[in-house]
Amino acid sequence: MRQFFRSLYRGETRIDFIGTRKRWYLASLVLIAICILSIAIRGFNVGIDFKGGTQFQVKAANSSFTTKSVTDAMAKTGHPAESAAQEVGTGSTRQIVVKTKELTLAQQSDAQTKLADALGIKPADIKNLISIESVSSSWGSEITKKAVEGLVVFLVVVFGYITLRFEWKMATAAIMALLHDMLIAAGIYSIVGFELTPSTIVGLLTILGFSLYDTVVVFDKVNENSRDLLQTGRETYASAANRAVNQTLMRSINTSLISLLPVAGLLFIGAGVLGVGTIKDLALILFVGLAVGAYSSLFLATPVVVDLKNREPRYQALAKRVRARQATVRPGEPTLAGAATPVRRTEPMPAPRPGARPATRPGRRRS
DSSP states (O other), rough: HHHHHHHHHHHHHOTTTTTHHHHHHHHHHHHHHHHHHHHHHOOOOOOOOHHHHEEEEEEEEEEOOOOOHHHHHHHTTTTOOOOOOOEOOOGOOOOOEEEOOOOOHHHHHHHHHHHHHHTTTOOOHHHEEEEEEEHHHHHHHHHHHHHHHHHHHHHHHHHHHHHTTTHHHHHHHHHHHHHHHHHHHHHHHHHTEEEEEEEHHHHHHHHHHHHHHHHHHHHHHHHHHHTTTHHHHHSHHHHHHHHHHHHHHHHHHHHHHHHHHHHHHIIIIIIIOOGGGGGGGHHHHHHHHHHHHHHHHIIIHHHHHHHHHHHHHHHHHHHHHHHHHHHTOOOOOOTTTTOOSOOOOOOOOOOOTTTOHHHHTTOOOOO
């Protein structure tokens, strides 16, 4: 175990990421299928910022109000909640949030009065204990449109940058990895049922940037390892790419852990234990996205590049040359780590016969 961690730290591991890529493709396809199925059946818990609506916030710091009592009281106003009420905050900041369809100003005032009456709130305390926030449906559709436009622009810029920096095959693989991360993150949101808010979109763009950064680092190492492959023929493109992933593995693990730990604290401690519900939508998308982004950079993006490069005739010819060279290697003959070229060692000279004169190098005479 110590030797493994030492090799991991030095980037000398020999994990076969590329050779086992089909099982990782299958795992990703299964996850994506589950997520798409959940999105199609369950859909999303879309916040009022996107679909429009009216939100009532009931301060419950010094009361026995519960999500059920507020939901039942809201139903008595004639404007039932469109989703289950949520409890946010703790202690002095504790609130019960309930959302309805979009209401006019007159309907909001009437619903506020009836809600207070159903909860037993005195008329003098209504304005202090019940606040209202309303978003029009037109505003929600505009926010949705801007979010989609921002995402499309981001993907186009990413494709252009990686094409200029490396090549279009790597750009294609990077976009596939990003779409993979988006689908899984969206599917988790659908499965868990957390509310989709503008903070979710901000978090999504953040984790896509992290995933892209991790992918570009691996691609840079792949590019470095495969620079002179066609001239030297020392190994296949798949072997060079696999070596690159192993060499950057420790960096990817360190980056992912350092990023995931504070986000995990935000999600499990802040939202789970302390009950700060206003941050759980952002915390969840960051946590899921960072984890999936680290996975796709290692197990998806680089293998896709290898499959695309292996379609080129020149790399197919290279693979044949390497296989032919490997076929000439005697069983047990050592090879370079991660390469297909055998290490040529000089055969040891036979022991001299008793009484024989010492051998001399060619071209030199004994004095």
